[in-house]
Amino acid sequence: MTGRRHDIAIAGGGLSGGLIALALQRARPELDVVLLEAGGAPGGNHRWSWFASDLDEAGADLLSAMRITRWDQGYDVAFPAHARRLTTGYRSLASADFAAALARELAPGTIRANAQVVALHADGVELETGARIAARTVIDCRGFAPSPDLCGGWQVFMGRHLRTAQPHGVTRPVIMDARVNQHGAYRFVYVLPLAHDELFIEDTYYADSPDLDRRALSSRIDAYCANHGWNGELLGHETGVLPVVTGGNFNAWQASLRVPGVARAGARAGFVHPLTSYTLPQAAATAQLIAREADLPGEQLAALLEGEAARHWSATGFYRRLGAMLFGAGAPDQRYRIFERFYRLPEPSIERFYAARSTLGDKARVLVGKPPVPVLGAMRALLASGAPMAERA
Numbered sequence: 001m002t003g004r005r006h007d008i009a010i011a012g013g014g015l016s017g018g019l020i021a022l023a024l025q026r027a028r029p030e031l032d033v034v035l036l037e038a039g040g041a042p043g044g045n046h047r048w049s050w051f052a053s054d055l056d057e058a059g060a061d062l063l064s065a066m067r068i069t070r071w072d073q074g075y076d077v078a079f080p081a082h083a084r085r086l087t088t089g090y091r092s093l094a095s096a097d098f099a100a101a102l103a104r105e106l107a108p109g110t111i112r113a114n115a116q117v118v119a120l121h122a123d124g125v126e127l128e129t130g131a132r133i134a135a136r137t138v139i140d141c142r143g144f145a146p147s148p149d150l151c152g153g154w155q156v157f158m159g160r161h162l163r164t165a166q167p168h169g170v171t172r173p174v175i176m177d178a179r180v181n182q183h184g185a186y187r188f189v190y191v192l193p194l195a196h197d198e199l200f201i202e203d204t205y206y207a208d209s210p211d212l213d214r215r216a217l218s219s220r221i222d223a224y225c226a227n228h229g230w231n232g233e234l235l236g237h238e239t240g241v242l243p244v245v246t247g248g249n250f251n252a253w254q255a256s257l258r259v260p261g262v263a264r265a266g267a268r269a270g271f272v273h274p275l276t277s278y279t280l281p282q283a284a285a286t287a288q289l290i291a292r293e294a295d296l297p298g299e300q301l302a303a304l305l306e307g308e309a310a311r312h313w314s315a316t317g318f319y320r321r322l323g324a325m326l327f328g329a330g331a332p333d334q335r336y337r338i339f340e341r342f343y344r345l346p347e348p349s350i351e352r353f354y355a356a357r358s359t360l361g362d363k364a365r366v367l368v369g370k371p372p373v374p375v376l377g378a379m380r381a382l383l384a385s386g387a388p389m390a391e392r393a
Contacts, residue, residue: 004032004134005134005135005136006032006033006034006133006134006135006136007031007032007033007135007136007137007294008024008031008032008033008034008135008136008137008138008139008294009033009034009036009124009125009133009135009137009138009139010033010034010035010036010139010141011036011117011120011125011138011139011140011141011142012036012037012038012117012140012141012142012143012266012268013035013036013037013038013039013041013042013043013102013111013113013141014042014043014044014046014141014143014266015043015046015048015098015266015279015280015283016141016265016266016267016271016279016283016286016287017035017037017042017139017141017265017266018035018042018043018098018099018102019062019283019284019286019287020139020141020265020286020287020290020291021033021035021102021106021110021111022062022065022101022102022105022106022287023062023287023288023290023291024290024291024294025105025106025107025110026062026291027291027292027294028291028294029107031294033106033107033110034109034110034112034133034135035102035106035110035111035112036112036115036117036125036127036133037111037112037113037114037115038114038115038116038117039113039114040113040114041095041096041099041103041111041113042095042098042099042102042111042113043095043096043098043099043102044095045095045236045238046094046095046238046240047092047093047094047095047159047200047238048092048093048095048098048279048280049090049091049092049093049173049192049280050090050091050092050278050280050281050354051088051089051090051091051351051354051355052070052072052088052089052090052091053088053089053351053354053355054278054280054281054354054355055280055281055284058284058288059281059284059285059288062284062287062288063091063093063284065101065104065105066093066097066098066101067093067094067097067100067101068091068092068093068097069091069092069093069094069192069194070089070090070091071089071090071091071172071173071193072089073087073089073171073172074086074087074088074089074090074172075088075090075172075173075174075175076172076173076174076175077174077175077176077177077339077343078174078176078177078178078179079176079178079179079336079339079340079343080178080179080336080340081340082340082343082344084343084344085172086347086350087347088347088350088351090172090173090175092173092192092194092200093280112133115127116128116129117142120138120140120259120262121138121259121261121262122138122259122260122261122262122298122299123135123136123138123261123298124138125138136297136298137263137296137297137298137301138261138262138263138298139262139263139264139265139290139301140257140259140262140263140264140265140268141264141265141266141268142268143266143267143268144242144243144267144268144272145253145256145257145268146210146243146389147248147253147256147388147389148388148389149248149249149250149252149253149256149388150243150245150247150248150249150250150253150388150389151245151246151247151248151387151388151389152243152244152245152246152247152248152274152320152323152324152327152387152389153206153207153208153244153246153323153326153327153387154206154207154208154209154210154241154242154243154244154389155204155205155206155207155240155241155242155243155244155277156185156204156205156207156210156211156212156240156241156242157202157203157204157205157217157239157240157241157242158202158203158212158214158217158218158221158237158238158239159190159200159201159202159203159237159238159239160200160201160202160218160221160234160236160237161194161198161199161200161234161235161236161237162198162199162200162201162225162230162232162233162234162235163197163198163232163233163235164197164198164199164230164231164232165231165232166197167196167197168193168196168197168199168228168230170191170193170199171193172193173190173191173192173193174189174190174191175190176188176190176339176343177189177190177191178336178339178340180220180224182332182333182334182335182336183205183216183220183333184207184332184333185205185206185207185208185332185333185335186205186206186326186332186335186336186338186339187203187204187205187206187336188204188336188339189201189202189203189204189221189224190202190203190204197232198235199230201221201224201225201230203217203220203221203224206244206326206327206335208327208332208387210241212239212241214239217239242277243267243272243277243389244274244275244277244323244326244327245272245274245320245323245389246274246320246321246323246324246327246328247320247324248388248389250270250310250313251310253270254269254270254306254309254310258302258306260299261297261298261299261302262298262302263290263298263301263302263304263305264302264305264306264309265283265286265287265290265305266279266283266286267279269286269305269306269309270309270312270313271283271286271308271309271312273316273319273354273356274316274319274320274323275319275320275322275323275326276319276354278354281355281356282312282356286305286308289304289305289308290305315356316356318358318363319356319358322338322366325338326338327387342366345362345365345366346365349361349362349365349366353366
């Protein structure tokens with residue numbers, strides 16, 4: 001054990017852990033905080049995106065230290081029978097810029113990279129090297145933990161950062177282009193114009209299995225780029241598998257992760273949009289809450305965050321039910337019809353949906369009218385327990 005005792009130790013330097021460290025630096029710079037990241041730098045290899053309407057003023061201010069790509073002229077969606085241009089602004093943050101901002105903004109010594117956590121305790125963290133980091137309060141931000149206590153499906157994706165040989169001509173994000181072969185899942189391609197000659201192209205699937213076939217996804221991105229006349233230099237790529245939780249026993253899942261006296265935040269605590277898998281708005285709000293309550297001992301902070309997570313689970317039940325219908329109410333290659341219909345709604349309803357703030361009126365608009373999936377299938381999906389989200393082999 002080192003002789004130094006930190007005020008707060010954060011296990012996991014991803015989005016949630018990094019934003020907590022940043023919020024603490026902003027609000028309580030006198031605190032001794034350590035951010036423990038298993039990899040070489042916080043954030044890993046990811047890109048986080050969100051709608052401008054997802055964050056309140058305080059959340060946007062917290063992110064202001066980051067180098068964010070912004071589109072204020074709206075975005076496009078396209079489906080076989082419907083295309084639309086919406087006006088909501090869109091934002092995106094690359095993990096390299098996230099890591100650079102944390103290195104710049106946090107106090108020297110806050111970030112400890114290549115620190116693989118093997119055990120957490122109320123008074124400290126054990127590392128793979130055998131070192132023990134002592135702390136008054138420990139926060140677990142190590143990411144989502146699949147469990148048979150939860151059920152649902154998966155969002156599987158591969159993204160490619162491309163510098164095009166010529167200007168590509170794309171002027172706004174394409175959030176969903178579902179005019180592609182579905183391949184047994186709800187598949188769409190997501191395109192971000194990062195510069196006049198740079199694109200981020202992501203192939204995404206709402207799939208029953210978390211399996212990610214890199215060769216198949218890469219070839220499909222190749223075909224999509226060729227169809228649009230895009231070619232050039234590969235600048236980077238990423239892959240990922242995110243949970244789409246449709247139900248389960250939330251209390252049992254949380255109990256399986258609980259360490260007495262250790263607080264949990266981020267996706268590990270359930271702070272995620274159940275259907276879209278977005279985490280940034282929830283991560284920003286949680287970071288600000290922790291900064292306000294930074295003097296709480298670990299046991300009290302853990303209880304506070306568990307209560308907030310339980311309220312979030314209760315408040316987002318509508319989105320889990322929609323997810324159950326998406327995965328269970330029709331043929332996989334027809335799932336796109338749910339989103340095709342959704343994007344005919346008034347724009348404020350779409351904004352509130354992504355921010356997980358849908359009103360009763362919004363929910364009624366989603367559910368009334370001719371259903372995009374068979375009625376009996378939708379009823380069976382809502383009554384079914386769904387597939388357990390066990391840990392991948």
